[in-house]
Amino acid sequence: MSYSIAIDGPAGAGKSTIAKTIAKKLNFIYVDTGAMYRAMGLYFLRQGVTDESVMEERCKEAAITIKYKDGEQQVILNGENVNSLIRREEVGKMASVVAKLKAVRYQLVELQRELAETADVIMDGRDIGTYVLPDAQIKIYLTASSRVRANRRYLELREKGMPCDLDQIEADIIARDEQDMNREFAPLRQADDAILVDSSEMSKDDVVEKVISIYNNISKVGNTCGN
Numbered sequence: 001m002s003y004s005i006a007i008d009g010p011a012g013a014g015k016s017t018i019a020k021t022i023a024k025k026l027n028f029i030y031v032d033t034g035a036m037y038r039a040m041g042l043y044f045l046r047q048g049v050t051d052e053s054v055m056e057e058r059c060k061e062a063a064i065t066i067k068y069k070d071g072e073q074q075v076i077l078n079g080e081n082v083n084s085l086i087r088r089e090e091v092g093k094m095a096s097v098v099a100k101l102k103a104v105r106y107q108l109v110e111l112q113r114e115l116a117e118t119a120d121v122i123m124d125g126r127d128i129g130t131y132v133l134p135d136a137q138i139k140i141y142l143t144a145s146s147r148v149r150a151n152r153r154y155l156e157l158r159e160k161g162m163p164c165d166l167d168q169i170e171a172d173i174i175a176r177d178e179q180d181m182n183r184e185f186a187p188l189r190q191a192d193d194a195i196l197v198d199s200s201e202m203s204k205d206d207v208v209e210k211v212i213s214i215y216n217n218i219s220k221v222g223n224t225c226g227n
């Protein structure tokens with residue numbers, strides 16, 4: 001049976017950085033589910049569709065698949081590798097809109113579950129522990145205060161030489177959280193059996209170490225039970 005680690009949490013909590021590092025250490029496949037919603041968002045941005053009921057009707061037109069190149073996840077949208085196009089802010093905003101729609105979620109969750117059936121995965125998103133992989137062996141809810149998350153993003157953008165405003169970034173992060181936590185279907189929330197990790201005052205290495213020690217403890221208990 002394949003092994004699954006689910007990491008959920010709000011935008012900017014550091015899920016992908018942590019999950020990527022852990023995937024390398026444990027030799028698991030890293031699955032970034034947000035990238036799939038972003039690819040769907042990109043599809044509708046390009047089509048100029050803004051009506052949500054039209055999006056529900058037409059989401060099947062966007063064939064989204066995943067492949068791996070040098071260990072990095074690549075998102076393929078109707079045959080085109082869109083990895084370099086989906087990080088833009090407007091695509092992120094559209095991703096949050098399409099992520100509310102049931103038809104979109106059904107389509108992408110099917111792909112996510114298939115990936116988890118065929119390999120050991122560490123998968124990050126918003127509903128992995130609560131909905132996509134309810135039987136994941138490990139569930140982590142990774143969060144940090146909105147100010148800390150905004151500040152991390154601010155430093156990233158500054159490093160790239162992009163103009164930005166900390167208060168505006170924090171306001172955007174809070175708005176995104178609101179939308180993801182308050183949608184009707186599969187909202188962002190901590191699963192009952194998830195372990196809460198608040199990284200507000202932790203370094204990346206601290207968080208990685210914490211998750212690895214959770215993995216070691218849980219696998220040890222799992223082995224003992226199995227014997």
Ligand code: DC
Binds near residue numbers: 033034035092
């Ligand atoms: O993690 P991210 O910023 O790349 O995610 C983009 C959007 O997709 C975000 O607003 C939340 C949504 N999303 C979701 O609803 N469920 C997931 N499993 C992953 C992302």
